Amino acid sequence: MTAAQSLKSAPVDIVLVDRTNHHLFQPLLYQVATAALSPSDIAWPLRTTFRSQPNVRVVMDDVQAIDRRERVVQVREGPPIPFDMLILAPGSRHWYFGHRDWEPHVPGLKTLADALELRERLLLVFEGAVRRQRTAETKINLTFVIVGGGPTGVELAGALAEIGFKAMRPDFPSLPWEDLRILLVEGGERILPGFSPALSAKAKSALERMGVTVLVKTMVQDVRAGTVVIGNQPIEAAHMIWAAGNRASPLLESLDVPLDPSGRVKVRADLTIPDDPWLFVIGDAAHSAGKDGTPLPGLAPVAMQQGRYVAGLIKKHTPPEQRPPFVYADRGMLATIGRAKAVAESGPLQFSGMFAWLLWCVVHIFFLIGFRNRLRVMSEWTWYYLTFKPGARLMYWNQRKV
């Protein structure tokens, strides 16, 4: 999207292909899953975004393969789409470290459907717990295990704790609150490994104060229906959410170029594939080496800067030998934990608490596309901050006729 927008006034014909009709602001997806925001607050139709950009044609279709010989993109429904230049940004999906059978038991959070499924499950479990007698099963039904202590896992654990222990409390007075357990499981030394150790520790103690059990240096050994085995101990839990591994889109295999162990394309300094100066791979799907040689993280700012960089090369039709290498301007990282609780790091600066949280709010509001969404999300957050009444606590996902 950033690349297409950056090519606004360029003399090119752009075809934007996506399998959905909307762009999803992933960093706030966990807020839909925890009933704080509605789907339409964090997603917007691609066609509306490009309504006034006549050089863009939007195609809603599912890309099946890249045919480099014919120079066409093969899609599921429509005819093949020919191209002169191609920007691939297919992102990543969950990766269960080879255990594909875990997926149905530990779903991840990538789409609006995932988020609504989780929201409905969360709400249903509370309704079920107040309807039935308290039994041994109640505790299992109220146990949530989040696998992965990166920003997604931390934000999800914090939001679950907030909605579970605080926002829901006045509405379910008869719920056995002592049975509600939220476990955050991280295999590494500490949660938020991308941040400094001091901020990691702050995030951990903030989560613990909110009622989350944080387990570090704990690997998930096995997952079965209703049970996760961690540290050689089986834990019965009705709800498990995967926020651990990612793997780049399998679409990249059709390029027939070297991939790294995470399935990402090893791009050159100008983000092209080894033997095609006009085929770019950006975002989560690209293994693009940073200053110290390690691959750049799979973050939205990286992808957006790459989009702008590639659009610049296309606009000027820069020949390969004259291209400056892509350099990521790292402005820092943010993760929120709960109301008025967040951690932020930018170069040598470190913040936590209220100030970091306000910074987080401002940055996320800023990156939402469109005035309408900014206004809606801002008003929803203000409302929730003041009243603790999440607005989107609706169940309709499983009303569908079968």
Next chain:
Amino acid sequence: MTAAQSLKSAPVDIVLVDRTNHHLFQPLLYQVATAALSPSDIAWPLRTTFRSQPNVRVVMDDVQAIDRRERVVQVREGPPIPFDMLILAPGSRHWYFGHRDWEPHVPGLKTLADALELRERLLLVFEGAVRRQRTAETKINLTFVIVGGGPTGVELAGALAEIGFKAMRPDFPSLPWEDLRILLVEGGERILPGFSPALSAKAKSALERMGVTVLVKTMVQDVRAGTVVIGNQPIEAAHMIWAAGNRASPLLESLDVPLDPSGRVKVRADLTIPDDPWLFVIGDAAHSAGKDGTPLPGLAPVAMQQGRYVAGLIKKHTPPEQRPPFVYADRGMLATIGRAKAVAESGPLQFSGMFAWLLWCVVHIFFLIGFRNRLRVMSEWTWYYLTFKPGARLMYWNQRKV
């Protein structure tokens, strides 16, 4: 809900049972179906509404039967719920005049799931039409038939025409617009039969100016997959929506009292069933005779006034012989057709056009529960009125894993 809220300070224990966790503001459901509003704009969680009313316990469950002998309500999941007094307001569902096999082909619009299903279908058909070559099938795919010319059918037809012919136009420049057809089929003499003939005629010509084909005195004779037979003529249409007949909930059969041909309970003047002075039936489920002897219409104002009336009897524990009969205070009727187009009737007063539309907006905003929803809907409408960019044009309903 109105009855429970009216009993706020009464010394009674209230159990509110509903199969969903939210109250849905049905009059605006068609706006969710046409992508103008989001589900959370027109629905709100019951528990939040009754958070500060300690005499209400909310149970999310599906009522299966009323056992009058044991005086319990039988539900699907939880234990039976005993009662001293009972208010039944189970509403109605679609009625296909005995043709149950029509239902899968002509779905109605009663739940958020129905609305999201229709929204997704509407958006998908536009995406499909620009992706594929124009063929004979394109016209069928772009034909919408709405059965029933009451307020629901008229509002839906108007909203479809507006989104189809106006709001979508800039986003799908290559769509063959001449293939888009919206048919409104009404069996009676005129659409909006509850309104005066003059307003009916105004609504008809307003719809026709918007591109809707209005067929009156036209009965649906048969419905098959992709085809509806009207006036002995088969019409091929990929989308058919039922807004014609309603029938009261089948739950009422378990009461074992006389029902009218629409399945409604023939209640006495105090809205009780013939042989139980503390078992009330209100809303769409009740056949309550109006001043002229005809049953009161199935409208929200009738149901709400009945709820308040019954709450009054319960509060004062009025014995049957001292009860004044229920009298409906008819404040008029409203139906909207499109942007700045509506009809309104209140006693001898009749309005149409911009003024009626503003009146409609004010009334509907007023009846939405809660400051948050009022603000959101008001801002969405203002946004849509100014920009013609509907905010909720998202597809995610069929993303669910199978």
